[in-house]
Structure formats: structure tokens, C-alpha cells
Amino acid sequence: MEVVKGEVVSFQHVDKVYHSGTVALSQFDLSIADGEFISFLGPSGCGKSTALRMVAGLGEATNGRVKVFNQSPKDVIKHSNDIAYVFQEANLLPWRTVLDNVLLPLEIRGINKEKRKECAVEVLEMVGLKDYLHAYPRQLSGGMKMRVSIARALAAKPKLLLMDEPFAALDEMTRQTLQMDLLQIW
Numbered sequence: 001m002e003v004v005k006g007e008v009v010s011f012q013h014v015d016k017v018y019h020s021g022t023v024a025l026s027q028f029d030l031s032i033a034d035g036e037f038i039s040f041l042g043p044s045g046c047g048k049s050t051a052l053r054m055v056a057g058l059g060e061a062t063n064g065r066v067k068v069f070n071q072s073p074k075d076v077i078k079h080s081n082d083i084a085y086v087f088q089e090a091n092l093l094p095w096r097t098v099l100d101n102v103l104l105p106l107e108i109r110g111i112n113k114e115k116r117k118e119c120a121v122e123v124l125e126m127v128g129l130k131d132y133l134h135a136y137p138r139q140l141s142g143g144m145k146m147r148v149s150i151a152r153a154l155a156a157k158p159k160l161l162l163m164d165e166p167f168a169a170l171d172e173m174t175r176q177t178l179q180m181d182l183l184q185i186w
């Protein structure tokens with residue numbers, strides 16, 4: 001396999017055929033370099049989520065090879081916090097405050113208490129929620145919940161941030177604001 005310097009994600013001749021027989025990807029090639037911001041555009045059902053999930057180690061290629069940081073995605077996930085994934089829904093724990101939701105993955109990773117608080121507050125400031133650290137998800141708007149979800153993904157300082165239509169459930173104006181903010185954060 002050819003190794004390209006500074007390559008973060010690579011798909012080489014990837015096929016993905018689901019058990020149902022659906023061909024979601026066929027001979028898919030892609031190379032993403034360090035520092036790039038890439039969007040997948042295409043009609044519904046063309047395989048965007050399938051490809052994204054494979055980068056996160058959620059689903060194997062039927063043929064071909066997917067590499068992240070020149071390793072298998074599953075190994076990257078097992079040994080580091082380098083990949084973060086933001087889903088379409090914010091998926092916050094309703095019984096935890098904003099701060100505690102962002103702290104959760106850091107707790108699971110065993111990061112020390114002071115350090116994780118510092119990281120969580122930093123990313124919540126970054127997404128414009130520093131005044132809502134102690135609010136509960138039910139007290140937030142849809143856009144604010146997505147901001148918490150993004151903060152939670154950023155808290156462990158991933159090298160690669162994957163997002164699958166993270167703003168799809170929001171209204172047009174909120175979506176545009178968050179898209180601009182995301183570029184700013186990036």
C-alpha cells in the first residue's frame with residue numbers, strides 16, 4: 001500500500017455490500033490530508049454515512065482498505081482519542097448538566113479531575129455556552145444542544161472530527177449560524 005505523507009484518511013478501492021445485498025460503496029477511493037475540511041455531497045442513499053461510519057470503525061469494508069492515520073480505524077479508536085463523531089441528534093444525558101455531559105467521555109477515558117474540568121470548560125466557551133455550564137439539556141434550544149454535542153466531541157482534543165449531518169434537525173437560520181461557528185472553531 002502506498003503511504004502518503006500527512007494523509008489522515010484513505011479509502012483504497014473500497015466496496016461495501018450490506019448483508020441485504022445493497023451495494024453502498026463500489027470502488028471508492030479517497031485521500032484526506034492533514035488540515036483539510038471535507039464535505040460529502042450526494043443524493044440520499046448514495047453511501048455518505050456508510051463511508052463516514054467506516055472511518056470511525058463502525059462497519060468494515062467488504063473489499064479494499066480504509067486507513068486512518070495509516071492504521072485500521074478500530075485500532076485508532078481502541079488506543080487513542082483521535083477520532084470523534086457527532087451524530088445527527090445531540091444525544092445528551094438529560095439527568096446530567098451541560099458541563100457533566102461534556103465531562104462524561106473524559107471521565108470514561110480516566111483523565112484526571114482537574115484537567116478534565118479545564119478541557120470541558122474550554123470547549124464549552126469555544127461553542128459559546130460558558131453561561132450554561134450548569135443548565136440541563138431540557139433548558140436548552142435545539143441549536144444549543146448541538147453545541148454541547150460538538151463540545152463533547154472536541155473535549156478529548158480529537159485529531160479527526162467526523163460529523164454526519166449534525167445540523168439537519170435544526171431550522172435554516174440556526175443551521176447557518178452553527179455552520180459559520182463551526183468554521184470558526186475549526
Ligand SMILES: Nc1ncnc2c1ncn2[C@@H]1O[C@H](COP(=O)(O)OP(=O)(O)OP(=O)(O)O)[C@@H](O)[C@H]1O
Nearest residue numbers: 018019020022024043044045046047048049050051
Ligand atoms: N445497516 C444497513 N443494512 C443494509 N443496508 C444499509 C444499511 N445502512 C445503509 N444501507 C443502505 O446503503 C445505502 C447507503 O446508505 P447510507 O446511509 O450510507 O446513505 P447516505 O448517503 O448517508 O444517505 P442520506 O443522505 O439519506 O443520509 C442505502 O441504499 C441504504 O439503504
Ligand SMILES: [Mg+2]
Nearest residue numbers: 048049050164
Ligand atoms: Mg446519511
